[in-house]
Amino acid sequence: MIKAMVRALPALLLALYCRSVSAQDIEPRRWTPLPIGTTVLGIGYGHTAGDISVDPLLNIEEGEVEARSRVLSVVHGFSAFGKTARVDVRLPWRQTRWKGLLDGVQRAVARRGPGDPRVRLSVNLLGPPAMDAKSLRAYQAAHRAYTIAGAALAVTLPLGEYQRDKLLNLGENRFTFRPQVGVVHRHGPWSVELTGSAFLFTDNTEFRGRTRSQEPLFGLQGHLVYTGKRGWWLSTGAAHAWGGESSVDGIRKDDAKRDLLFGVSTGLPLTRRLSAKIGYVGSRKGTDIGSDTDSIAAGFSFRF
Numbered sequence: 001m002i003k004a005m006v007r008a009l010p011a012l013l014l015a016l017y018c019r020s021v022s023a024q025d026i027e028p029r030r031w032t033p034l035p036i037g038t039t040v041l042g043i044g045y046g047h048t049a050g051d052i053s054v055d056p057l058l059n060i061e062e063g064e065v066e067a068r069s070r071v072l073s074v075v076h077g078f079s080a081f082g083k084t085a086r087v088d089v090r091l092p093w094r095q096t097r098w099k100g101l102l103d104g105v106q107r108a109v110a111r112r113g114p115g116d117p118r119v120r121l122s123v124n125l126l127g128p129p130a131m132d133a134k135s136l137r138a139y140q141a142a143h144r145a146y147t148i149a150g151a152a153l154a155v156t157l158p159l160g161e162y163q164r165d166k167l168l169n170l171g172e173n174r175f176t177f178r179p180q181v182g183v184v185h186r187h188g189p190w191s192v193e194l195t196g197s198a199f200l201f202t203d204n205t206e207f208r209g210r211t212r213s214q215e216p217l218f219g220l221q222g223h224l225v226y227t228g229k230r231g232w233w234l235s236t237g238a239a240h241a242w243g244g245e246s247s248v249d250g251i252r253k254d255d256a257k258r259d260l261l262f263g264v265s266t267g268l269p270l271t272r273r274l275s276a277k278i279g280y281v282g283s284r285k286g287t288d289i290g291s292d293t294d295s296i297a298a299g300f301s302f303r304f
Contacts, residue, residue: 034077035133042300063100073131113161122152217244258286
C-alpha cells in the first residue's frame with residue numbers, strides 16, 4: 001500500500017500543480033491594439049513556489065512545489081476586415097520540482113523540458129480601427145476616452161514533454177480551447193479591463209492506460225492600468241476561477257476549482273524598441289485540496 005502511494009505521489013502533485021498553472025493567468029493589457037505590421041518578440045523568466053494540500057487520507061503532508069519557467073513569445077498585429085487583430089504565440093520551457101512527506105518520509109520528484117505551447121488569436125470588434133503606428137498615436141491623442149470590446153480564442157497544443165509510462169509530465173497530452181471576451185474602457189491615462197474566459201479540455205487517453213477527462217473551467221478577471229506619458233505603465237488586478245472537476249475512467253475526483261488570484265505588474269520602455277516588464281501573481285485555493293503559490297516573472301520585449 002505504501003509503495004503504491006509512493007508511486008502515486010508524483011501524479012497527485014502534478015494534478016494539483018496543473019490546476020494551479022491553468023488558473024495563474026492574470027494578464028493585463030491583452031486587448032491593447034497593436035499597429036498593423038508590428039511584431040513583438042519577447043523572452044521571459046518566471047519562478048513559482050508554494051504549498052500543496054491533498055486529501056488527508058493519503059498521509060501526504062507538507063507538500064511543496066517549485067517551478068522555473070522560460071518563455072519565448074511572438075506577437076504580431078494585423079488587420080482583420082478593418083479591425084485591429086493580433087496573434088500571440090508562447091513557447092514555454094519548464095523545470096519543476098515537487099516534494100512532500102509520505103508517512104513522515106521525505107519524497108521528491110523533478111522534471112525539466114518543454115511545456116505545451118499556446119496560440120491565441122484576438123480581434124477587437126469595437127475601438128480603434130486597424131491602422132499604422134503613427135495613425136494609432138494620433139487616434140489615441142484625439143480620443144481621451146474610448147472603449148474596446150474584443151473576442152479571442154486561445155489553443156494550448158499537446159506538444160510538451162509527455163511520456164505515457166510516467167505519472168509526472170510537463171505536458172498534459174490534450175488540447176485546451178479557451179474562448180474569451182473582453183472589454184476595456186480608457187479615460188486619459190487610466191484603463192479598466194474585464195475579461196471572461198472558458199477552458200474546454202479534450203480527453204487525455206494515455207493517462208497511465210486510463211482516460212482523464214475534465215469539465216469546463218471558467219474564469220473572470222479585472223485590471224486597473226495607469227499609463228504614463230513616456231509609455232511606462234502600472235497595473236493591479238484580481239481574478240476568480242471556478243469549475244473544472246476532473247475524472248479518470250468516468251470516476252469523479254471531487255476536485256472542482258475555486259481559486260482567487262491577484263497580481264501587480266509594470267512595464268518600462270528602455271529604448272524606442274526595447275521594453276522590460278516585471279510582475280507578481282499570488283494564487284490562493286478556495287477549497288481544502290489545492291495549492292497556494294506565489295510567482296514572480298520578468299522579461300524583455302523587442303518591437304520591430
